[in-house]
Amino acid sequence: MNNRLTALIFDVDGTLADTERDGHRVAFNRAFATMGVNWHWSIDLYGELLAIAGGKERLKFYLEKYRPDWQTENMTEFILQTHQLKSQYYRSLLQEGAIPLRPGVKRLILEAKEQGIRLAIATTSSLPNATALLETTLDPAWFEVIGAGDIVEHKKPAPDIYQYVLSQMNIAPQNCLVFEDTAHGLAAATQANLKTIVTVNEYTKNQDFTDAILVINQIGETAFPINISYLQQIMSNK
Ligand code: XBP
Secondary structure: OOOOOOEEEEOOEOOOEOHHHHHHHHHHHHHHHHOOOOOOOOHHHHHHHOOOOOHHHHHHHHHHHHOOOOOOOOHHHHHHHHHHHHHHHHHHHHHOOOOOEOOOHHHHHHHHHHOOOEEEEEEOOOHHHHHHHHHHHOOHHHOOEEEEHHHOOOOOOOOHHHHHHHHHHOOOHHHEEEEEOOHHHHHHHHHOOOEEEEEOOOOOOOOOOOOOOEEEOOOOOOOOOOOHHHHHHHHHHO
């Protein structure tokens, strides 16, 4: 089987940058204040809420579990409006430069580009939110497919978003390598027959990554960087 590495597919939140703790969480709290509700998602609580993929889905879960008695005229509308506000705040945080890329991300992506490796995104985040991060840190044009949020019916851990990206790229899974940071993301990629490198973060470091081909704490910036030829080696050995 030809398993030459020809494409890298990146998850966004938590993988490219620590957008969850410093971005989406902070933005949700600002949106709650604007909506006039006295709720605050702490770093710890947000860690628990991350079990639910998707910002709208996460808020719905929070309301059901933590605010069962709270009433509003139209719950769906409330969720949509709060999510929209949250997204605006999130994008402002990005524009302020409040959420830098994780170490090594830009270096590896630039190296991949130079070597003609194809690039794509597969995320649960909504498209405008994912694109906003790419616009402020990298360049959306570098990615031939940006698979995001509501494009597919089932969010991660379902494999839908990865299957979507593979079919848009018209590429076989054995020629791709995925970068993820969560067990949900790993499950999604694995079910789409993709090999995955997990770069853990504070929220995800204790999750089960048995199916990953490699688990690291960051991609690596200077002295001993992970580079394309090393990734090619990992692919051939697995
Ligand atoms: C990230 C998510 C998203 C973001 C919020 O998933 O779970 O829900 O927290 O994004 P991934 P939206 O790791 O797949 O990028 O508010 O735009 O849904």
